[in-house]
Every structure is written in C-alpha cells, then in structure tokens.
Amino acid sequence: MIAPHGGRLVNRALDGDAREEAAARAEALPTLEVSLEVAYDVGNLATGVFSPLDGFMTREALDHVLHRRRLPGDQAWTIPIVLDAPAAALRRVGPGGALALACAGRRFATLEVTDVHALDRQTFAAATFGTTDPSHPGVRRVAMMHEMLVGGRVTLFALPPDPYERYHLSPAETRVLFRLRGWRTVVGFQTRNVPHLGHEYVQKTALTFADGLFINPVIGPKKAGDFKDEVILEAYQALMRHYFLRDRAVLGVFRTEMRYAGPREAVFHAIVRKNFGCTHFIVGRDHAGVGGFYGPYDAHAIFEEFPDLGIVPLFFTAFFYCTRCGSVENEKTCPHDAADRIDFSGTRLRQALEGADPISARLVRPEVAEAIARFPDPLVAAGAPGAR
Amino acid sequence: MPDDAIMIPLPGALYRRVEAAAGADEVPAYVARAVREALARDEAAAAPGAVDEAQIVERLRRLGYLD
Numbered sequence: 001m002i003a004p005h006g007g008r009l010v011n012r013a014l015d016g017d018a019r020e021e022a023a024a025r026a027e028a029l030p031t032l033e034v035s036l037e038v039a040y041d042v043g044n045l046a047t048g049v050f051s052p053l054d055g056f057m058t059r060e061a062l063d064h065v066l067h068r069r070r071l072p073g074d075q076a077w078t079i080p081i082v083l084d085a086p087a088a089a090l091r092r093v094g095p096g097g098a099l100a101l102a103c104a105g106r107r108f109a110t111l112e113v114t115d116v117h118a119l120d121r122q123t124f125a126a127a128t129f130g131t132t133d134p135s136h137p138g139v140r141r142v143a144m145m146h147e148m149l150v151g152g153r154v155t156l157f158a159l160p161p162d163p164y165e166r167y168h169l170s171p172a173e174t175r176v177l178f179r180l181r182g183w184r185t186v187v188g189f190q191t192r193n194v195p196h197l198g199h200e201y202v203q204k205t206a207l208t209f210a211d212g213l214f215i216n217p218v219i220g221p222k223k224a225g226d227f228k229d230e231v232i233l234e235a236y237q238a239l240m241r242h243y244f245l246r247d248r249a250v251l252g253v254f255r256t257e258m259r260y261a262g263p264r265e266a267v268f269h270a271i272v273r274k275n276f277g278c279t280h281f282i283v284g285r286d287h288a289g290v291g292g293f294y295g296p297y298d299a300h301a302i303f304e305e306f307p308d309l310g311i312v313p314l315f316f317t318a319f320f321y322c323t324r325c326g327s328v329e330n331e332k333t334c335p336h337d338a339a340d341r342i343d344f345s346g347t348r349l350r351q352a353l354e355g356a357d358p359i360s361a362r363l364v365r366p367e368v369a370e371a372i373a374r375f376p377d378p379l380v381a382a383g384a385p386g387a388r
Numbered sequence: 389m390p391d392d393a394i395m396i397p398l399p400g401a402l403y404r405r406v407e408a409a410a411g412a413d414e415v416p417a418y419v420a421r422a423v424r425e426a427l428a429r430d431e432a433a434a435a436p437g438a439v440d441e442a443q444i445v446e447r448l449r450r451l452g453y454l455d
C-alpha cells in the first residue's frame with residue numbers, strides 16, 4: 001500500500017469517551033462559528049485526507065506554501081488550507097489558547113491556536129491562482145474572506161450532518177477497502193461533472209493498466225452552471241451499475257470546495273488521492289481550471305517540479321468523438337480533421353441530455369442521461385446558496 | 389552516472405541534497421537503497437496505533453462497498 005503524504009495518516013478524530021470529554025471541554029472555550037465548507041475541511045484535516053497537515057496553516061506554513069509550494073517540513077503542498085475569522089471574534093484568543101469551532105450553532109471541533117495572522121489578500125490570491133483578476137471565482141472568494149487567519153491543530157469530535165454520508169469514506173477506510181479488493185495499483189479520478197463518454201474513455205484507459213479505479217467527485221460549493229452534487233452522484237451510480245465491473249471501481253466523495261486554482265489544485269488533488277491510497281492520478285486537460293486563466297496543459301507541466309510526489313500522474317490530452325474512427329479518441333490517437341470530430345462541449349452535452357440531436361446523444365450513456373433527466377433543475381443556479 | 393542508476397521518489401529535501409551531491413537528477417541505486425531503508429525505519433517508528441479494522445469493514449459492508 002502506498003504511504004500517505006508525509007509518511008503517516010493523520011488521525012485527530014475522537015471516538016467513545018474521549019469524544020464526550022472533548023465535547024464537554026469545548027463548552028468552556030470561546031466559540032468561532034464557521035461555514036459548512038470549513039467544517040468539512042476540519043473533517044479532512046482530522047481524518048488524514050490532508051496528511052501530513054493536522055490543522056490550519058500557521059503563518060510560516062502558509063508562506064512556505066505560497067512562495068515555495070512546499071510545507072516547512074519540505075513535503076510538496078500547493079493549496080492554502082486556512083481558517084479565516086473576523087478580528088472581533090478573536091479578541092480573547094492568542095497563541096497557546098484554544099477555540100471551539102461550531103457550525104450552525106453546534107460545536108464540533110476544537111483548535112489549539114498556534115498563531116493569529118492577518119490575511120494578505122493580494123499575495124494569497126496572486127500566488128494561489130496566478131491572478132488577482134476579480135472575475136476569477138477563487139479571487140472573488142478570497143476577497144470575501146475575513147481579515148484574520150488562525151493557525152493550529154484541530155481535534156474533531158462530531159462531523160456536521162452529511163446528506164452524502166453513504167458515499168463518504170475516510171482514507172483509513174478506502175485503504176482497507178482497496179487492500180481487501182486485492183488492488184495493488186489504484187487510479188484516482190477527480191471530477192466535478194456528470195460523466196460522458198469521454199470521461200469513461202479516460203477512466204477505462206487508465207483502468208486497463210491498473211487494478212482498480214477510485215472515482216472521487218468533489219462535493220461542495222461550485223460555480224453557477226456546474227452540475228449539482230446529487231446529480232453528479234446519481235449519474236455516476238447509473239454509469240457504474242451498467243458500464244463498470246463491480247469489483248474494479250469504487251465511488252466515494254471528496255468533501256471540499258473547488259478552488260479553481262488550475263495547476264496548483266491539480267497537485268493538491270493528487271496528494272489527497274495519494275492519502276486515500278491511490279498510486280496513480282489522472283490529470284486531464286485544464287484540470288481544475290476556469291475560464292481562460294490557465295494554459296490547457298499547465299496542470300501537466302507543474303508536476304515536473306515535484307519528482308518526489310510519490311503518486312504517479314497520468315496525463316491525458318483533450319478527447320473527442322471522431323465520426324470516422326467511430327469512437328472516442330484523443331489528439332495522440334486520431335489522424336482525422338476537425339470536421340470529423342465532435343467535442344464534448346457544454347452545448348453538445350446539453351443537446352445530448354435533451355436527446356435533441358442523434359449525434360450528441362451518442363456522447364452520453366442513455367442510463368446516465370435518464371438519471372440526470374429525473375432532476376428538474378440539474379444545474380447550480382446563479383445566486384444559489386454556496387454558488388461561487 | 390553508473391549503469392545501475394535508478395530513479396526513485398524521495399522526500400524533497402533529501403532529493404535535492406542527493407541531486408546536488410551527484411550533480412544529476414538521477415540517484416545511484418546504492419544511495420536509493422540506503423535512503424529507502426532509512427525511510428522505512430522512520431515510518432515504522434512513526435506508525436499510528438492500530439485502526440479498528442473490524443469497525444471499518446462493518447461500515448464498508450453496511451454501505452455496500454463490500455459483500
């Protein structure tokens with residue numbers, strides 16, 4: 001089994017009596033109310049999804065990550081994992097102190113405060129997203145963050161209720177599952193979309209050379225126009241039921257928000273899948289990109305900086321349906337002209353789902369289209385709660 | 389570079405130190421072996437307490453991930 005990032009799976013989630021005691025102790029602490037996304041990232045920290053991180057980044061760790069793309073311990077790390085808070089909420093809190101974290105009024109974790117530092121929005125956004133353009137959803141998100149950041153180790157005693165609990169596996173659980181299935185090589189697949197034939201082609205191409213496939217959609221706030229979480233999960237259930245061997249593919253969710261940080265997020269996505277026990281990770285065209293902010297293959301090139309990552313990236317170029325080949329192909333496999341090729345564009349996908357056009361209809365499995373059609377509003381609406 | 393040179397993933401600091409010493413981006417097999425053994429020892433020393441595997445298997449069964 002592949003070692004977790006940093007060598008050891010973090011476990012800061014309490015059980016049994018220790019959980020009760022921590023919950024009781026938290027009552028006496030100053031309480032910071034956090035969003036559901038932050039709560040799930042506390043869960044990720046506490047259950048080893050973000051190993052070797054066991055808490056929110058201190059100023060030192062954040063500086064390392066922003067400027068060197070590594071943690072102070074020198075492990076590769078590319079995305080800030082920070083807790084923002086209004087200065088007023090931290091008046092009674094300093095280094096050496098502790099905070100209770102609450103979500104929707106319910107305490108669920110504690111944080112041992114290592115430091116409190118001011119958020120430098122410009123530096124944060126420029127380093128993470130490569131831009132300070134406010135039309136970038138990540139930059140907009142940073143602009144809305146509170147002015148202070150709190151660093152320190154977390155202890156989890158109660159995860160917030162989760163509508164997708166049934167798909168929520170911790171790295172300790174996926175590692176046991178992969179081992180019991182006898183998988184020595186496992187390919188991780190990141191997605192924030194419903195599956196079309198192009199995704200299936202990439203997944204099956206990778207699966208041909210590995211023992212198992214871990215389909216791991218990001219569940220959490222997305223931008224308007226993206227598919228809703230429940231639609232993605234239903235669509236994948238349909239695909240896996242009809243087009244995958246049951247003992248070769250596993251569906252589990254990664255609860256976090258999309259950052260749209262392109263190349264940096266691709267490396268982060270790979271590290272997280274390494275913690276889940278994947279040995280390989282699929283990196284597509286414009287992975288975790290948005291608009292035209294990143295070059296189509298920037299997310300491939302960045303991996304050259306991390307020869308020590310431990311998980312092997314599998315790079316895929318753009319794919320399309322070629323009417324002359326009669327199959328899904330990519331830039332490396334199909335010699336035909338653009339006129340013969342049908343791209344998996346958003347417009348094509350919508351036509352496919354509406355069943356309006358017979359060529360488009362071939363781009364999505366009928367069972368998947370049916371699963372999506374059961375939802376009257378499958379897309380995240382502009383201005384919906386949590387929409388970026 | 390000797391014939392038995394192989395490339396293995398190493399933690400960043402170690403990798404760069406070895407790289408600087410060797411003046412190449414490949415690491416000789418004997419260095420790789422020594423580093424691998426040292427890492428395995430560190431990892432064993434840092435291993436966490438046993439996870440409750442029975443409890444994990446029970447949940448995986450309940451959710452339908454295992455028969």
Ligand SMILES: [Zn+2]
Nearest residue numbers: 322325334336
């Ligand atoms: Zn062709």
